[in-house]
Amino acid sequence: MSVAVAVRIARRELRGGLRGFYVFLACLALGVAAIAAVGSIRESIEAGLKREGALLLGGDAEMSLTYRHAEPAERAWMELIAVQVSEIVDFRSMVVVERDGETERGLTQVKGVDAAYPLYGTVELDPPMPLDQALAGNGAVMERVLADRMGLVPGDQFRLGSADYTLRAILLREPDGAGDGFGLGPRLILREAALEGSGLLAPGTLYETKYRLALPSGADLPALEARAVERFAGKGMRWRDARNGAPGMTRFVDRMASFLVLVGLAGLAVGGVGVSAAVRAYLDGKTEVIATLKTLGAEGRTILMAYLIQIGALAGLGIGIGLALGAALPLAAAPLMQAQLPVPVAVTVHVAPLAEAALYGVLTALLFTLWPLARTEEVRAAALFRDASGRVRGWPRPVYIAATGALAAALIGTAAAFSGVPKLALWAAFGIVAALGLLVLAAAGLRRLARRLARARMVRGRTSLRLALGAVGGPGGEAVSVVLSLGLGLSILAAIGQIDANLRGAIQQELPERAPAYFVVDIQPDQLAGFLERLNRDPGVSKVETAPMLRGVITQINGRPATEVAGDHWVIRGDRGITYADRPPEGTVVTAGEWWPEGYDGPPVMSFAQEEAREIGLRLGDAVTVNVLGRDITARITSFRDVDFSTAGIGFVVTLNDGALSGAPHTHIATIHAEPEAEAAILRDLASAYPNITAIRVRDALDRVAEVLSALAAAVAYGASATLVTGVIVLIGAAAAGERARIFESAVLKTVGAVRGQVLAYFALRSAMLGAAAGAVAILAGGLAGWAVMRFVMEGSYAFEPVSALAIVTGGAMATLLAGLGFAWRPLAARPARVLRGRE
């Protein structure tokens, strides 16, 4: 085989231009562009987060403690290593406003700052003023959403705990806001010193102190971290530094982008269907050329190479266009992103995501073109003397089947490796392959059904319907490519629709029915009796549960650092609520081991949540060290129990025997189940009697979670729309490719007496049937995916959501109908004589 000859043949063949390859190019370009754009945006955000890590963190490093301030010696150590130290106290509380005898209360996340805050960046206020001026005396600033909710304008007074404050300005932007993560309440900033007398930082109150350090330039962050960890060993200190100023945000962006890349890969898979169809159609048209070349002595491999080069060159062009678009899109959207995103974005051309997208593009192009290309070897020279248009059918040689399998494995493996969430990538790949399989089966089933129906007595006399059924079921129909190309995009949208609706239903409708009305924190031990007394005599209250709570960090498991044993499991990430109990609380289900005897006063023992224990790999008898208030407590696990976090009730992963913790300063938390009519009075009475407590209205919190969920669903839907657009392009390609056939059919039908309305009705019915079939399969696939996610990932119940499903079927039918009708005018207008004589 001469490669030079193959190259020369390929070059000559390419003189034909790009005709017939627009769908091929569009499919590849769009798929690659979507993946490249998502990757570039992720890289831009991560580069921004990295570049401005110190700004986001509010310092070069941050050392944080729960329930306590740094002791003088600890503070002295911080000042020793830092140029400047800023202290912040962070906690949840309630803003109270009394107006015309009515009392308004709003949840807020309070940040008490010192004069050094912010170490980096500036706080933007409305009206513009220096932060010092705004916070002077009892001054405070708050986010607009909170001020609006409370009806406050600058100059107004409000109460926090037992102290009064003056709102001086609206908080527009806090430089370290993105680093603080997700909060249920809007932000309020005041001087920490102004909190004295508010009664909000009593012992046991849940608060966090953060010490931001401005370090000398060139400070060795890893070395300093190691020293800090050593110096504060067993003191419950957590270290963060500018290398990753907003870890929660980084993790979120990373996961979201990985997920969107997987959705983008689904788009590329849909594009692959179009790519494959385009190459097959092109090579079908080349049968005569291939047969001629064989007659002239070309070997099968030379011909395969020649067409591989051609398709490779075109794929290179498509991928190149996709990369250019993918790189340009974030650049074009940079001003918008910088304005809209709460994080810094460093938009530039990032090579790594482009290379990743290009690799996906190459693998996809090879995967979907190898099979039709392999068939060029099977074309016989004799095709010239028989039916030159006859396609080569059947399976290609085993080597090509093996190569196709290897390419598919490489594509899935690459996606798994690059995504950073290999399990999700593999599941997604499984989902895509399963959906494609389902769609192929559905297309085959549709053809059989249509064929059978076309012969049924009931459609006789309904000519357009019978023609449509016959066309869908007949040979050479486009049923498979249309159902595949549109169906996969619709399936993803259907799955998102089902999951979104079910999650929202669970959070906004089902959960509030089971969940408590209020979740109350920071009840001091001496307030508990009065608190319960008020609630127990209220007929509107159906149930009150309370539990003591402290915050603690799991630092060691069987003497080894917890991160070594449990990796990045959420239970050991940061501090968690911990409780103690003498007897198992009501409703406790111990699944293994035994609860400690009543009045137990031996060495500390622990009951651990069963599911989390299984995920971490804990066994009965393991020693778990928890750092509470700077003190290490090592306890043996004596039992595992079921903990249900899905009801928004009280659920602790770790429960210790009461002897281990009851002496430590702590507060209680409570859940209150009450009639909606009783809620306002409960809040008023409790907040007046105990101004230090914070009552979170669960419905508000759930609404906030639902909002975040909607935003996530929207982002994924945008990603999925790339898949849908690719599907529509393939659809248009299929409709365009079928135009010649439609022109012929129209001419023959007119010749045998069909009027244009009948021909149009036939075309419309045929298109709508294919689209509706794609939509119906999408609902099935989406429903299955929704059920699987709700059942196995969310561990909840699943209910079919009909509204989005109906929209999907209608959308599918409309899309194919429009594509079909868009290419119906020429067939309708064509004169039969010209068309039929043209084919003589």
Next chain:
Amino acid sequence: MTDPILSLADVTLTLAGNAGPVEILHGISLDVARGETLGLVGPSGSGKSSLLMLMGGLERASSGRVLALGQDLTAMNEDALARFRRQHMGVVFQSFHLIPTMTALENVATPLELAGHRDAFDRAAEELRSVGLGARIDHYPSQMSGGEQQRVALARAAAPRPHLLLADEPTGNLDGANGEAIMDLLFGLRDRHGATLVLVTHAPELAARCDRVVRLADGRIAGQDVRRAAE
């Protein structure tokens, strides 16, 4: 000739070509009597197929008048022409022109359905049996030979019992034996149903079976031979 089934008066056909308009037919005037078999012969490019298409309303004359069963085809729109064909005409082409996504039975039943026949499928099956394809009614065109496809096309054209059968080189794509069989079928159908037959052919033996043969050259009638007078 009294009451011709087809009457063309000074018909011209001009089509747009790459190098400007091309005159295909020049002032053709021709009557076809009921029950007559008329052969149109002439060299390639002489305009015989175009003339046949005008007779079937498949092509629109640039000027002149085409009357079929007393109705002016030149005054009808596309849909009216289609309705007229479904009632009165059957057309057979050299390349068969069966719809590939339909079985033989469905291809034959389609004009009957369009004409509103309730028993379209029974009649289509009967018609296929009459052309010797009773065993192949569920086959798609791609599963049949050229000769078989042309028999399906004949059945399709004859099934609605048209007054007028138009055939454009019906044996042109077939070998000798198959061509002869199709000729026998075509003339047999005509004889059985008493339709008027106009056929375009290059085959002298086929032309020889016609009542009258019109010779075309350069878009004009160059002469005609009458073998038998129309009944």
